[in-house]
Amino acid sequence: MKQDNKVVSFSGQKPFSRFDLPPALVRLRDTSGQSLKSVLGRFFERADDALFELADRAGSNKDQTVYFDAMRELRLRRKTMVVSVLQYVSQAFNDIGQFRPRQTGGTLDEVDHDSLSLVEHSDLEQRVAIDNLISKLRNRYQSPIQLLSLRVNHLVPGVELVDNQMPLSPEVICGGVAEACADLDIDIRAKLVVLKLFDRLLADTLGDFYQEANRTLISEGILPDVKRVPVRPSAGKPDARSATSAPVPSSPAQQGSEEKTREQGNHQNYGYDPIQGGVSNATFSELSALLHQRDNANITDEPGSAGQAYLDTDRLMARLSQAQASFGNWDGGEVASLDQQLQSVLRAANGQKANIGQVDSDVINLVSMLFDFILEDRQLHPVMKALIGRLQIPVLKVALSDKNFFNRGGHPVRKLLNELALSAIGWSEKRSGQRDPLLEKIESVVNRVLNEFTNNVSLFDELLKDFSHFTDLDRRRRELVEQRLRDAEEGRARQERACEVAETLVKDFAAERDIPEPVLEMLGEAWTRYLQWVFLREGEEGERWADARELTGHLVWSVDPHPIDDSTRNELLRAIPAIVDEFRMALQEISWDPFATDIAIRDLELAHVDVFQRLATAPTRPSTVVVAEELVTEPRAELESVPPVLSMPVxxxxxxxxxxxxxxxxxxxxxxxxxxxxxxxxxxxxxxxxxxxxxxxxxxxxxxxxxxxxxxxxxxxxxxxxxxxxxxxxxxxxGLIFDRALESIIDNLRSSRKD
Missing domain, CATH: 2.30.30.30 (SH3 type barrels.)
Structure with a gap:
């Protein structure tokens, strides 16, 4: 029975489902999720160190316990909190248009001041901290946040989004943080410390995060030329835009029209783009102007002198198609530069070089410089450079037919070149006879372009989609392998750290002590293994570790008590039974071999017998130092006298x-x-x-x-x-190879102009 018609949207606007999100928003959601995951990873690393320092400087045992509890809680809930934040942010994308933030992310404006006494003090303090963080982020990164909101709104023109619904807005990110922190079972003081740590980290790192988010949408062709948010006209006034404000197209068709208008103008705004983080997308006319300033070229669109053939764009494209077919076969060697490949294309029937128009000449020069950069780039393996170099003529054909190719970040040809180069960055040749799926895939993409491309740019869209699917599957497989490796390495590191700390602890207690050889072997093997087990379970800050450390000191003291006075024998008689029992239970807890445990206890008891024999024959002396008696009768005092355990990595x-x-x-x-x-x-x-x-x-x-x-x-x-x-x-x-190449070209042209 169908019930779809019974669903009513009370907002008056049609919500998007996660299945029909615009592709650019899907890409933004996935890439920003990975970036945010890295940001959160850095937070937990800093939080652990910061809480440890606070505990170390705590003025009381109570305060120290608060911070240690917070550290332990964050360690236990790290993965859960990361997933919680990412799910919250992802939901803002998936439910765009109907996303409703949960109350934990609310602001102080939503608090009913008449019933403020009903709000728990801790909840109010947390809400104040979150509200302050949102305000700080909005003030510090106002421009990139507004540009990101502009681009997202451009993708969903039928949806009105307020700040706490806008994906990746400070309200959404901080709302996810608030929800993740809400269930932390720690004291409010420690929770506020955690939120303060979030405050510091996000305030320092979200600038790069928002720049990367804008670059992602720019690469998808979403308002690539908008550098600042246009000033909205006041109510009742005409929509007058300043000469410096970039127009904001409301549709792809309008965007293309305005790009064409800008291309025909004579703008000089090719400079640094603070949002993209590099050289802005210069239009074709701007690049041509730089070329002419360098070369002082005087090429016209008119036919050449008498006897010199002239190639218009159509005939040039026809010759390029013929050349493309002849370059289809590749023997695996180096690929000639575009200038070399065009020598036969631009040769007239009389053997002289044909004349071409200024615009076509500029396009050829720019594409040639692009591929010169790619073919000289040390980031790519020579085999991969040769493969990508085979695309020079098809790319030239695209650039001749579409001048927006140079300034449209989301152009499918540019994106395909970037994807091919990015996937090949870490490629190395396989052994002879070994299959290489990536090489085979790139070869198939290049061959299809050479064999099938005429003027159908949609072919590049198809190839880009297919190649992206291939790389996504390959990336997921590699991520699984890398995750297993990371888990193994982290486990090995924790094991090494546990071994180092346990051995250091035993050595520190045993230093300058006369310990019988059997007991020393027991401390170095069975007891060290127990210390490692406790360390791996609870870490150095756990209560179990403090007990294990204390028992280590008692074990050493029981076989070589220092100093000796009249009360030493009685103290030993009282303490040894408990020491032996705790020692036995400790080895049983790690399932140490029962036979070996009995031998170790027997050796320990023999050592105790020797101690009593020495005490019976040794002359006694009064206890002249009060601290010496405290070392025996008060275990905690003994621990304080022991040199601190090394806590730094090797x-x-x-x-x-x-x-x-x-x-x-x-x-x-x-x-x-x-x-x-x-x-x-x-x-x-x-x-x-x-x-x-x-x-x-x-x-x-x-x-x-x-x-x-x-x-x-x-x-x-x-x-x-x-x-x-x-x-x-x-x-x-x-980085994206096409963008790096274009940036290099502009820098070189500027330098040559200055020279």
């Missing part, structure tokens, strides 16, 4: 001499290295491309994987810095 504990081996510049470079960044390392005279899959904070290790997700290298900070300084490791730029 590489951070290295001497300053090792730090001076690498210059600070390269150490700073390693610190800024982001997960997902590609590098090229030289190993045994072989260049290997790999990606940073994880940074293991506990051990300070950088883990690198190849394109298949397999681990190929690991470095500590100093090692990586030294390798970068020596040239054994170099960074690869994984």
């Amino acid at each position: 590489d951070e504990a290295k001497t300053s001499e090792e730090e001076t081996v690498v210059s600070q510049h390269w150490l700073d470079q390693t610190s800024r290295l982001r997960v997902g960044a590609w590098i090229e390392l030289i190993r045994d005279d072989t260049k290997l491309r790999c990606k940073l899959a994880a940074f293991i904070k506990a051990t300070g290790k950088y883990i690198f994987v190849n394109r298949s997700g397999a681990k190929v290298a690991e470095y500590r900070r100093q090692e990586l810095g030294a390798a970068m300084e020596s040239g054994a490791v170099s960074m690869l730029d994984d």
